[in-house]
Amino acid sequence: MIRLAILLAFAGGREQFVRLVVTAAGVGLGVVLLLLAAVALPAFKAHEARAGWTDTSVHNVRPAQDESRTDPLLWRMRDDGFAGRDLLRVDVAPLGPHSPVPPGISRLPGPGELAVSPALQRLMVDVPAAQLADRFPGRVVATVGGAALQGPDSLVVFVGYDPAQLTGQPGVIQVRSIEGEPRNAAPTRFGRVVIGIGAAALLVPILVLIGTATRLAAARREERLAAMRLVGALPRQVRTIAAIEAAVSALCGSALGFAVFVIARPYAARIDLDGSPFFPSDLRLTWSSAALVGLGVPALSAVAALVSLRAVQMSPLGVTRKASRKPAAWWRVGPLAVGAFGFVTTLPMLTNTQGDGALWLLAAVTALLILGIVIIGPWLTTGVGKVLIWTSRRAATTLAGHRLTADPSASFRSISGLVLTVFLVTVISALSASTLAGLPDPGRIMLPPGTVGTDFADHNAVPLSADRTNALVAQLHTIPGVTAVVDLRTNAGSVARDNDPVRVVTRCANLRAAALADCPDPAATVSVDARGLGGGDVGDVRVDTAAATDSLPMLGLLVTTDARTSVIESVRTAIEAATNDDAPKLPWTLGELKGQNNHQLDLMTRIGNTVLLVTLVIAGFSLAVSVAGGLVERKRPFALLRLAGMRSRDLSRVLIVEIAAPLIGIAATSVLFGLAVAADVLRVNHMPWEPPGSGYWWTLGAGLATALTVALAATIPLRRITSLETARFE
Structure with a gap:
């Protein structure tokens, strides 16, 4: 059975090959995103470790040197900047031959000497001296190594002085060691809320993408499996073949994802999330994370394939979809209500609790909230379909409404990623707008x-x-x-x-x-x-x-x-x-x-924009896969409709309405729900509520327009797929 399943996964003509490629591409994209998420935490930890020396003081928490064996060092660290970039300047003057040396340099610069980071050295060469180099009295004698830099673009300079020049100057202190404790860059309770929302909202669309890619052209696969039942295959053997076939496609996608991750890692390291890009070595993938993603994704794909067969009865006479496809019931409101209640009741406690445990618990509560949106989606889709049927004046609109009410789960699945994106953008934008709403004091x-x-x-x-x-x-x-x-x-x-x-x-x-x-x-x-x-x-x-x-x-x-x-x-x-x-x-x-x-707001905006970009990619790809799969599965009824006299333009309108109506209707619901969640977060943090700015509405409109454009592009091969030859041979 295993050999047969593998053969079926790679054989079967051009249609099977296209399905394999699209499935592998979808799973591969999901794997790449999961791997990038897995290396995010180690990358942040690397930034914190290398920034520890910047907290050097007269009372270091974890001295990097034995203070009983060192001479004092005059130390003054000041924040500077250039063209919107942070520049860290450290003035040093040793008071003995054994003064401590900061990381990244082998010796302290002497009077009139400079040690600069590579990025700063390039700037000092490229821009006029009157704009940058004239700030530092001396000449460059050393380059600051990566051990003292948060990222490759960090601007750092150590300026050497004679002790007499620094003694008694404002801000100068005496230290006997350099701080070795990693800088605590943990966000505030307000920041933990935002990170929790972003983590949960990023994971769910990835899982949706993988599930959507695995279930591509499920109806065509079921017909092939039914043919196997006709020649004597047992139901258990059919399920085994379906699971192995899905796992094989997912394994190909996982391999593709790992390869793309290796290629994309240097480019992903350039993303600035916490104020500085990363070194590629910061994005370290542990063996445990690699094994979890590499084995978990195929397992998830196999489970998704088996779940898709639960609604199908395969007899030797063919495929019969169970008649239990009823309109989505009211119980689907329950998980969202539970998630909302849990979010409102636990948010005050979690935002006042320190530690990673509270962060992950907050992410879990938020994930339940987002899962509630996913579960209630088919129920809302059914409502949209009924509205189309009641108000339709054209055959295309009526067909689309009946399609939505007949299979609301499949109809919602194709837009769930974009709906989650709308929810995320709404929450982040409302929080940002409210944080920026502070006005200067009267009279200032x-x-x-x-x-x-x-x-x-x-x-x-x-x-x-x-x-x-x-x-x-x-x-x-x-x-x-x-x-x-x-x-x-x-x-x-x-x-x-x-x-x-x-x-x-x-x-x-x-x-x-x-x-x-x-x-x-x-x-x-x-x-x-x-x-x-x-x-x-x-x-x-x-x-x-x-x-x-x-x-x-x-x-x-x-x-x-x-x-x-x-x-x-x-x-x-x-x-x-x-x-x-x-x-x-x-x-x-x-x-x-x-x-x-607005440092916290800046961090929140960076994370929000990154998650928004990723989820838009996920949602757009999920939508494209769903539309393409739906065309393959429904080419026979569409071909028969064309044979009966329906124009291909009307068939295209059916597909567009099926996507646009639930997308716009449910997106509006998601916007309202996101505003409510943001209002609760702001209430707990004692901050005033403000509506999102114009940038949010432009982003929302662009996202919806992109989704509709993808749907329209997917209808381009409709005329060829539903040709009369297709109806004849089908």
Whole structure:
């Protein structure tokens, strides 16, 4: 039987060969996605391990060196950036011959020496020095290795100093070891909810794709198996042949999937999920994961084939589909109700619980919720079919309605992947829109796009002297593309902290040029509340009686530009070159401030976009396979309809209505359900609800249009498949 099943899997003419290829391709795609999902967690762990050294402090949790045998090291780490990319700068100065050395370099750079990552070195060569290289005092003497880099595109520089230059500078600490504990990049409770939703919503469509590909042209396979019953095969032998044939096709697809995974792994490593791409070696596939996918997928395919035969009676006289195909019953509402109840009741507890166990339990609850959508789908499809029958004015619409009510499960199966995608996109988009809905406090003035700023109100830093400030302001005015320079001076003896007002003064003309205020007298000196300077806004503006600002030291600086990247980076480089030893923090751009303030949202958006892309691919392929399989199975009745006088255009309309009607109707239901789930997540996290933005609606429309386009393309061979010759020989 095994040899016969294998022979049937590979023989049987062109139709059998096409079915084998399509099934293997569908299963292969599912295997590739499962393998990529299996290597995602090890890749994240690799990022966390290599980022551990960036948490170096005077109290390291797991020192990489024996602190009793090392000399102190002066250490200052500051966040920088270039063209929207994060840049990590570390200033070092050893206080002895045995000072600890960070990973990625063999020795500490000396005074006037730099150790830079490969990506940063390429940038320093490719872009003008005034935009990047002039920030770092020294010459490149070493390359930072991968042990210190999260990914191949990471920008890292170690700047060597003489100890006298760093001693007493803002933000400088003494360390005797480098942190060896992996950075804890675990998401917040809000992030765990999003990851749980994404994990569950990604796994289910993959399983749907594999099941859909395995059941391709099930009716044609059943006819062939019935012929075997006619020559004496037992039901047990027929089931064995069906299972082996499906497993063989799945094995071919698995082999194809593993081969594609090997080819695609370097390209998949370039995907930026947590702020940095991966090294290909980060995507490590363990033997256990490979065995689980390699053996589990064929087993799942065999089970799917056996399940598909449960609705069929095979006698020596032919195939009889059981007459138990009734309209989907109301009980299908139950699993969705249970899943919704479980989600609402357990979400508050799970989002406040730490650990991977809570994450997986949340994913399981969400999977039950999504499974409820799948189970209720045929019931909703039956309702859509009845509506078509009641409202139809054309024969094509009536035929499509009867088809939907006659076999709602098969009709829903072809669109289940896209429906799940709609649900996922709705949840993610609603959460993102609500997170971004935060508005500035009343009375605050938002900085314009393209603004570069810096401040000295942290780490006990002292304001920049008047002479150095005046020279820097004059230099910034010479950079083409700079529209205004707002030098925020202080006449206070000390810098206020916490929530105390931080009043700084500047000329009214500066604020007017930067579009931050409309002062009546451009020559007047005004004071500004600068408490929110590091958050992208400033406070109220009022006239002040301070002395001439040119004689005062500077507490902060705002430079507005025409938002060109070259101008922004030139401004930042000029500021760093003039103040890098005195500033506790390096200059920032408005875009970087928004990214820092919405880090969790950024992570959520990255994961959501990736999962959305993958599920769209899955859903589109599932839809194409289902439509193609339906054409093969129904070519005889379609050919007879054409023989009876129905035009091929009307037959095409039947297929389009069968796809479009349940897709649009159930997608609308999925949108409403997704909005409800997002509202519950936001309620638990005490966040206001906001409707998704325009990008969501464009994505939804594009996804539905893509699905309909795939369905329309699948009807192209309809005329040839339903030719009169087909009816004659069938």
